Amino acid sequence: MATKINDLLSNPNRKFSETELSALAAYFRKYMFEILHSRGTGHWGGAASAAEIITALYFNRLHINPEKPDWEDRDRFVLSKGHASVNIYTILAHRGFFPVADLMSFRTLGSPLQGHPSMTKLKGIDMSTGALGHGISVGLGMALASKLQGKKFWTYVLTGEGCLNEGQSWEALMMAAKYKVERLVLLVDYNKVQLDGTEQEIMPLDSLKNKLTSFGWHVNSKAYNGHKVQDVLDSFKWLDSDNVWPKAVIYDTVKGKGVSFTEGKNTWHGAVITDDAYEKGMVELEKDLAKKEALL
Numbered sequence: 612m613a614t615k616i617n618d619l620l621s622n623p624n625r626k627f628s629e630t631e632l633s634a635l636a637a638y639f640r641k642y643m644f645e646i647l648h649s650r651g652t653g654h655w656g657g658a659a660s661a662a663e664i665i666t667a668l669y670f671n672r673l674h675i676n677p678e679k680p681d682w683e684d685r686d687r688f689v690l691s692k693g694h695a696s697v698n699i700y701t702i703l704a705h706r707g708f709f710p711v712a713d714l715m716s717f718r719t720l721g722s723p724l725q726g727h728p729s730m731t732k733l734k735g736i737d738m739s740t741g742a743l744g745h746g747i748s749v750g751l752g753m754a755l756a757s758k759l760q761g762k763k764f765w766t767y768v769l770t771g772e773g774c775l776n777e778g779q780s781w782e783a784l785m786m787a788a789k790y791k792v793e794r795l796v797l798l799v800d801y802n803k804v805q806l807d808g809t810e811q812e813i814m815p816l817d818s819l820k821n822k823l824t825s826f827g828w829h830v831n832s833k834a835y836n837g838h839k840v841q842d843v844l845d846s847f848k849w850l851d852s853d854n855v856w857p858k859a860v861i862y863d864t865v866k867g868k869g870v871s872f873t874e875g876k877n878t879w880h881g882a883v884i885t886d887d888a889y890e891k892g893m894v895e896l897e898k899d900l901a902k903k904e905a906l907l
Contacts, residue, residue, distance in 0.1 A: 615907045623706050624677075627670040632840045634903040636666040639705065640869045641896040642714070643697045648884040652718050653726070655873060656880045657771055658698040660802040660837070660864040665690075667843045668767065669702050677707035680734035686764050687737045687753045691746020692771040692800065693727040694881065699736070700724050708735035744777025746770055747797060751787045754795035754857075765794040772805055776814045781826065787857045788827025796850060797828070797859040800837065804866035806880045819861055829855040837862030870895050 616638050619631055627635065640662045647653040665688075669675075673686045690699050697717060704711045709723075716722035723732035727741030738749050750768035757764050774780055787795055801819065803810040810816055823830045831849055835842040846860045866880070867873030870892040884892070 615904050619907075620705055623670065629840045629844060630903070630906045632663070632667050632670060632844075634900070634907055635670060635705075636663045636840065637869075637896070637900040637903045639666055639698075639701050641893070641900055642701050644870070644884065644889070644892055644896055646697055646701070646714055646717050648886075648889040649715060650717050650719070651883050653697050654694040654881040655697075655884060656804065656866040656876070657692055657800070657802070658695040659868045659870070659873070660771075660866050661692075661695055661698055661769060661800045662838075662868065663840055663843055664769065664798060664800060664837050664862055664864075665698055665702055667840060667847070669706050671844065672847055673767075674764070675706075677735070680708060684762060684764055687750070687766040689738045689746045689750045689753070689766070689768045690728060690740055691750075691768050691774045692743065693740030695771075696724070696726060696728050699728060700733075703733075703735040706735075709733070743771075743773040744779045746774055747780045747783040747787070750795060750797075751783050751792060754787070754792045755790070757794065758792070763794070765796065767796045767798055769798045769800060771800050771802065772810050772814070772816060775799070775816055775819075784823070784826045784828065791856050793854075793856045795857040797823075797857070799859065799861045800864050801861050802864040802866040802868075802875075804875060804877050804880070806877060808877050823859045823861075828857055828859045829853075830859045831861060835860065835862050837864035838868055869899060 640659055643658050647655050675685045676682050700714060704714050717724045718726050725732060728736045729739045730736045740746055746768045750766045754766040805813050807813060820830050831846060835846045850858055865874050867876055873879040
């Protein structure tokens, strides 16, 4: 591990700055690439597109305690696009929920780091996911439970286009709007590419902002670049700027971000990272990490 990154992670419980989060996201993206190459299985495209968003959540915003993963007042995070599990595992490990050395057991028989996250296997996972479209419904239930119990924790649900192609998602969106559920946040990793093709080829969602607004959600008016940490932090400020609920944030992202030949390619949704792809991709990922480390 690079010395500067090691120094950053020596105190993971504090709130990290923009430059620190940028460096961490670059490091985590490189680490994910290594895990997936080593294991010969997993989903690179959607894990890479969400790197900055989830890094910023866990190292700048979420109220959580790795020493008390079941703390009742913790904020909840639901990775509705559960196939991007290598992302949340990498971040949870470096956040202190389990040993980083365990990451290389990803998708091995008996490992708690399953292909899709399981809340019964690994502390820090708030909901088992993988069947696309369930996340918003579950998040809605968590947020309603917070209200009924008189608690103030926030619930964040990260989806991709696949989740929003499912009818159950829109049923949950309608119900959340009906009850104006507080502290429920939908985060959309809008990379516009799916397993079998582009969003336009599979199921067009434009204008997503207008659709969510028409369903009664408060949606960001400013465009946010999900790979620009300052934009992600600005979106957090927007979440705190008023008391209109529920809220949705759409982040423009790139599938397979960080490796030029995987960016925007549906074929890299879950393709095996071969030795040749690994060698070429690591050059780009290491260069990006070095550039961001230099700013620390």
